[in-house]
Amino acid sequence: MANPAAGYHYGNAPPPQSYGGYQRPSAPYGAPPYGMLAPSTFAPGTDPTVIACFQVADQDGSGMIDDIELQRALSSYNQSFQLRTVHLLMYTFTGINTRKIGPKEFTGLFYCLQSWRGIFDRFDRDRSGKIDALELREALLSIGYAVSPMVLEILVTKYDKTGGSMRAIEYDNFIECCLTVKGLTERFKERDRALTGSATFSYEAFMLTVLPFLIA
Amino acid sequence: MANPAAGYHYGNAPPPQSYGGYQRPSAPYGAPPYGMLAPSTFAPGTDPTVIACFQVADQDGSGMIDDIELQRALSSYNQSFQLRTVHLLMYTFTGINTRKIGPKEFTGLFYCLQSWRGIFDRFDRDRSGKIDALELREALLSIGYAVSPMVLEILVTKYDKTGGSMRAIEYDNFIECCLTVKGLTERFKERDRALTGSATFSYEAFMLTVLPFLIA
Structure with missing residues (x-):
């Protein structure tokens, strides 16, 4: 175990706040896991680009973005997103299984994806649209999660969809992988407030x- | 909590041994999660039907069945199986992430699927190829797993791929659902040997x- 005085470290390199610093809203276990989000608005001072992107994505002008609208919006930025990735994104930024998000959740999601896109591009040096296992490990470290060799091996096996002999992860699978590691780690940490490295x-x-x- | 003297019950109706009574081989956390299976043979007295099915599936006569061969064999019984379901099946019956299984694992898998097919058909009374949420709950109970309304809600939302307004689960998604509930519950129970209902x-x-x- 790590030095108990220092507490258990889930990541060796705690990232700056700008790296996916979004905190999942807490969803108590007593609450229904499915439901409607409370209406939200953009915080004062929100980047006009974010607001403009929201308005373009909100094709029916409902003030909320549904899964299909979000998929279309994300895919228009030259990124292909499967609906399951979109659902996992929505879950990550709401804490509930919903098919609609509002301005507040969209803002968190926008900045997070922008940051993760930057990290992916930094490791995808040859602009192949893919990163390898070691780069995935480094990229996860960049967003604050240190995974062991055994965990990395499972992630690469699960998320390598390239079908080639050289195992590699494409962008949308990278996002799914980040969302999964981030989500599971945060949920675990909520049950390990003393940072002992164990949770019940x-x-x-x-x-x-x-x-x-x-x-x- | 349930009566402590009786121990925590994961299922209200412990199934007869013939209902998916297969025990996952233990995979200690120190062992690599990926690797080769030890060679195996059919136990004396194995039903000749199982051996014949294995030999038909083993198209290259290697003595092992790979994921593509297993997918083809399962699909030939009028069931469509995605490769991801096949991989989850292989994981369930080996305890490691492998792409090949031998006679021993095939036998366990054969009997388990035969039993689960029977359960699915029992609840699919109108032979639509689908069961609804309440039937899924009953079916999971038949194989020994009692899930709460909130867990059931997540499972149905995740495994309903029918796209209709009436939520329903098709056979291959039912198998995925059973494998997931069975696998997670067994892994949890391995860490809750005293049957307290909690695990660290x-x-x-x-x-x-x-x-x-x-x-x-």
């Missing part, structure tokens, strides 16, 4: 914690 | 427990 779950809490990340 | 994980053990069930 009831069976119900365990299932409700992990199932939202498994399948989409 | 290190961060590494938590990630290594959960990530193999990611459907990617």
Whole structure:
């Protein structure tokens, strides 16, 4: 175990606040996991680019963006996103299984993806649209998550969809991988407030914690 | 909590041994999660039907069945299986991330799928190829797993791929759902030997427990 005085470290390199510094809203286990989001507005001083992107994405002008609208908006930035990745994004930025997000959640999601795109591009030096296993490890470290060789091996095996002999991760799978590692780690840390590196779950809490990340 | 003297119950109706009574081989966390299976043979007295099915599936006569061969064999029984479901099946019956299984693992898998097919058909009364949420709950209970309304809600939302307004689960998604609930519950129980209903994980053990069930 790491030095107990210092507390358990989930990442060796705590990232600057700008790296995916969004905090998932807490969703108590007693609350229904599915439901409607409270209406929100853009915070004063929000970058006009974010507001403009929201308005373009909100094609029906409802003030909310649904999964199809978000998929279309994200894909228009030269990134292909599967609907399951979009659902995982929405879950990450709302803490509930919803198919609509508002201005507040969109803002968090916008900055997070912008930051992760930058990290991906930094490691994708040859602009192939893919990064390899070691680069994935470094990229996860950049967003604050240190994964062991065994965890890395599982992630690469799961997210390598290139079909080639050289294992590589494409951008949308990189985003899914980041969302999964971030989400599971944050959920774990919520149960390890003393940073001991261990957490206790009831069976119900365990299932409700992990199932939202498994399948989409 | 349930009566402590009786121990925590993960299922209200412990199924007869024939209902998916297969026990996952233990995979200690120190062992590599990927690797080769030890060679195996059919146990004396194995049903000749199982051996014949294995030999038909083993198209290259290698004595092992790979993921493509297994997918083809399963699909030939009038069931469509995605490769991701096949990989989850292989993981369930080996405890490691492998792309090949031998006679021993095939036998376990054969009987388990035969049993689950029977359960699915029992609830799919109108032979639509789909079951609804309440039937899914009953079916999971039949194989020994009692899920709460909130867990059921997540499962149905995740595994309903029918796209209709009536939520329903098709056969291959039912198998994925059973494999996920069975696998996660068994892994949890391995850490709750006293049947208290709670289990403690290190961060590494938590990630290594959960990530193999990611459907990617």
